[in-house]
Amino acid sequence: MRSSKNILNIFLTGYMVLxxxxxxxPLMFMTAAAFNSSSFPTFVPWQGATLSWFExxxxxxxxxxxxxxxxxxxxxxxxxxxxxxxxxAMLLTSRGIRGRGFLYALMVSPILTPGVILGISTxxxxxxxxVPGGIFLTIIGQTAYISSFCMLxxxxxxxxxxxxxxxxxxxxxxxxxxxxxxxxxxxxxxxxYSAVLIAFLQSFENYNTTLFVIGAETTMTIRIxxxxxxxxxxxxxxxxxxFILFTILAAVLYEARRRDxxxxxxxxxxxxxxxxDTVQNLRLDMQxx
Numbered sequence: 001m002r003s004s005k006n007i008l009n010i011f012l013t014g015y016m017v018l019x020x021x022x023x024x025x026p027l028m029f030m031t032a033a034a035f036n037s038s039s040f041p042t043f044v045p046w047q048g049a050t051l052s053w054f055e056x057x058x059x060x061x062x063x064x065x066x067x068x069x070x071x072x073x074x075x076x077x078x079x080x081x082x083x084x085x086x087x088x089a090m091l092l093t094s095r096g097i098r099g100r101g102f103l104y105a106l107m108v109s110p111i112l113t114p115g116v117i118l119g120i121s122t123x124x125x126x127x128x129x130x131v132p133g134g135i136f137l138t139i140i141g142q143t144a145y146i147s148s149f150c151m152l153x154x155x156x157x158x159x160x161x162x163x164x165x166x167x168x169x170x171x172x173x174x175x176x177x178x179x180x181x182x183x184x185x186x187x188x189x190x191x192x193y194s195a196v197l198i199a200f201l202q203s204f205e206n207y208n209t210t211l212f213v214i215g216a217e218t219t220m221t222i223r224i225x226x227x228x229x230x231x232x233x234x235x236x237x238x239x240x241x242x243f244i245l246f247t248i249l250a251a252v253l254y255e256a257r258r259r260d261x262x263x264x265x266x267x268x269x270x271x272x273x274x275x276x277d278t279v280q281n282l283r284l285d286m287q288x289x
Contacts, residue, residue: 030240030241034240035050041233081147082199092155133215145209146198
């Protein structure tokens with residue numbers, strides 16, 4: 001008779017298998033459709049293997065231009081949203097700030113506002129002062145709410161920060177700029193990397209806000225949406241396969257770098273321990289002599 005622990009392990013194993021099947025099965029079918037010669041993105045019926053859809057993708061200058069626009073907008077959003085979110089987080093986590101609850105609700109409110117409202121309001125405001133829709137306005141519109149995500153990530157990190165380190169540095173004569181550069185910024189480095197990644201991904205896949213502020217330009221999501229309305233082809237599947245391969249490659253490179261840094265840190269630690277043991281042995285020998 002099986003124990004309760006064995007039953008729980010079987011249940012968890014089955015759940016994880018079903019979960020990953022649910023997660024990756026659509027991706028596998030989508031990938032297979034990119035190599036099917038059918039003019040419609042489908043895996044069944046299989047009409048023969050082909051690479052023609054990748055050739056069609058590489059010749060689609062409009063689509064690649066929209067991808068480039070998405071990358072440019074993402075870089076612009078990072079340049080604005082990350083510093084803005086960091087400033088907001090440091091303000092809300094600083095001591096002696098009044099109206100903290102009101103300021104927090106005000107700064108988080110863009111996340112709760114529908115993207116359509118953000119896009120329309122951004123377009124109306126900037127159009128009244130003579131700024132037309134385009135890449136610049138898209139960066140401004142997306143930054144309005146993506147900076148709130150960055151702020152929340154920085155706040156979560158700053159809540160574990162020991163403020164006495166800053167006070168000790170200033171007591172020793174350091175300026176506020178030096179304290180921020182030498183103490184606060186290194187502590188926030190993991191959150192900065194995460195905020196940069198989240199800001200780029202949020203910008204890259206945004207549709208609702210971008211639709212109203214992009215003007216005559218186009219982004220990848222806008223272009224794909226228009227292609228879906230006109231009749232989708234496996235060219236989109238080929239683009240998705242390239243993104244999947246790029247994501248896997250980036251993850252492998254990151255993991256390899258992380259393991260290499262861990263090995264170096266372990267080697268440095270072992271070398272330090274050996275050096276400490278050597279020094280201690282020399283001291284013992286000198287005391288014995």
